Amino acid sequence: MAYEYKPYNFVAPAGLTAPEDKKKVVIVGAGPIGLAMAIELANHGQPSVVLDDNNVVSVGSRAICWSKRSLEIFDRLGIAERALDKGVTWQIGRTFHRDKEVFSFDLQPDEGHKMPAFINLQQYYVEQFLIDRAQEIDLIDLRFQNKVVSLDQEPNGAILDIETPNGMYALEADYVLACDGARSPIRGMLGLEFEGEFFEERFLIADIEMEAEFPSERHFWFEPEFHAGQSALLHKQPDSIYRIDLQLGWDANPEHEMTPEVVIPRIEKVVGHSDFRLDWVSVYSFQCRRLQSFIHGRVIFVGDSAHIVSPFGARGGNGGLQDVDNLGWKLAAVLDGRADSRLLDSYDRERVYGADENIATSARSTKFMTPADGIERTFRDQVLNLADKAEFARSWVNSGRLSKPCTYPLDAPDNRRLPPSARPGTVAPDAPLAGDWLLSQLGRDMVLLALGRPAPDVGGCRVLSPGTNDAIRTRYLGAAEGAYYLIRPDQVVAARWVDAAVEEIKNAAASVWKGI
């Protein structure tokens, strides 16, 4: 069934009648990233005002695939349960070249993690769940139909002019978080440019509803007979909705391609019948670009306003949620006076690094799917040709590499005897823990995880000393008999030791709050 868009009420803000007090944080944009940002800040005790020019959730589904890390973040934001209940997963992926299946894979769930590898769920549901959650939180002041039209930077903040159905008003803030999406008007107001690669390629993205029996699988076609020379993708979403991506070529005329007379016959060819309803259709060209720096004075860019990627690999929304994860605790500490504003520089450094990895990975997938004529196409076709003959080539077939958090390059205490999968800079791997989960126990504090070692008193971080089990031993200890892990509030491993003196741990913790 089609999603029912319910407009949210406009409430005349106080600022229309008298100037409002200066806000600590104003978030521009109530997309998934702005909303997640507000809830994350509230989780750290910080209030915010969220402004959105619109009054409905994302029109058209856009993001559908949410990664394990995003689900872990959703868990802390309080929407994971709803997302998991509503979302669907597929396990079997089939890849076709011309009309032949070249290989299939089965994504077995990884044991001993609270969250699955990913779910498919339309962006409008994610936004709806986030709005429901935000509206339960007193620290969040969510204002629909509040459009930011200008921004002035001040030494200690910024002033925004805001247009509403009842007129204009101004808000002053210590920090402005620009979560205003790929076209970011704030970027324009500051005169900033996106840098990077633009792909001369167009894709038709359509959501269709069909009740017909269709396996819950991901199908990817390279050069199918039904769509000569191009690529096509079919994915399942909840509510009997399927996502279809069709490569169109650069010369395609978007308006023409979106007309039902053109779209419907194309989709009939993909699904093999005409028993479906067209839910949403759009034509995109894709870019892999970012701002050179994500922090400009008191304006911080988060999500698509800071970086955009082509959607193969689902690194847009998922990457943005990792920005939120990285920024929330840092900004909260700065606002609280627990840390110097230099801590924020590490947001810029770390998330630029993360964005570059997402950009490189997405650009490689896009190149594989849409090779230029000549040698690029030769290599691509020969990888496909080898895929059904030699196992290695299957992993070279690149129809998107699902979003994973990057490993930040931290210069931190480490012991190479401990497993590489939990080295400093990586998100702490989840593990079952006496009826609960390690990540749930870590929560959003700085934590010292003492494994098979006495729990020392280290000021400023909570000590967790669980008993060990197989998963903890494999993921955290390897051959070592014990270890200390210092884990940041965003659940990233900050430092680790097989054994350490309290002073060493204290020094490492102090470095975390300094952003070094």
Add this chain to the structure above:
Amino acid sequence: MTLVTHPNLDEHDAFYAELLAAHRGLSDEESHALNARLVLILANHVGDLEALRAALELARK
């Protein structure tokens, strides 16, 4: 692993002949495709990015 550039294949004359034989009767396009497959297969066999990068560099010189 560093790239091996000293003589490493004793039967190089034989291999050279077999390489040419593998291409016999192919069009230019088919030959390109065969070479591409060979590069991919051998790269996987080498299994070492550092050595492969050195090979790319040597080949481009």
